[in-house]
Amino acid sequence: MNRLLIDTNILVYAKDASSVFHQVSTTLLKSDNQLFTTSKNLTEYYAVVTKGENPLLHPAEALQDLIDFSSICTILFPTETSTQLLSQFVSKHLPKRIKDS
Numbered sequence: 001m002n003r004l005l006i007d008t009n010i011l012v013y014a015k016d017a018s019s020v021f022h023q024v025s026t027t028l029l030k031s032d033n034q035l036f037t038t039s040k041n042l043t044e045y046y047a048v049v050t051k052g053e054n055p056l057l058h059p060a061e062a063l064q065d066l067i068d069f070s071s072i073c074t075i076l077f078p079t080e081t082s083t084q085l086l087s088q089f090v091s092k093h094l095p096k097r098i099k100d101s
Contacts (some may be wrong), residue, residue: 004028005097006037006073008044013066015049042066042075072092 006029013025029035046066049056057065089095 001032003034003035003036006035006041008041008048011037011041011045011065011069012048012056029072036076037069037073038076039078044068044071 009021009027010028013019013021014029016022019025039042046059046062049062049065
């Protein structure tokens with residue numbers, strides 16, 4: 001079993017049956033892996049799936065999803081050391097933006 005951090009995109013793809021990533025995202029969320037996501041990812045998910053004139057989900061459905069995600073994922077919240085950990089990670093790995101193909 002692996003410990004996986006689930007990004008907002010995985011959550012959205014799992015709800016968007018028209019996405020080419022729908023099946024793999026759904027499978028991942030139903031796997032035996034230990035899943036984690038962040039409070040920020042949940043906020044972003046709600047904003048994405050309820051935005052616009054033709055939202056992917058009604059706000060009540062999106063709220064239910066947040067409850068469902070909370071039952072399958074451990075929710076990580078920022079702490080006072082979050083910025084310090086980010087700084088240490090960046091200092092060690094010096095990541096760069098993803099280049100456009």
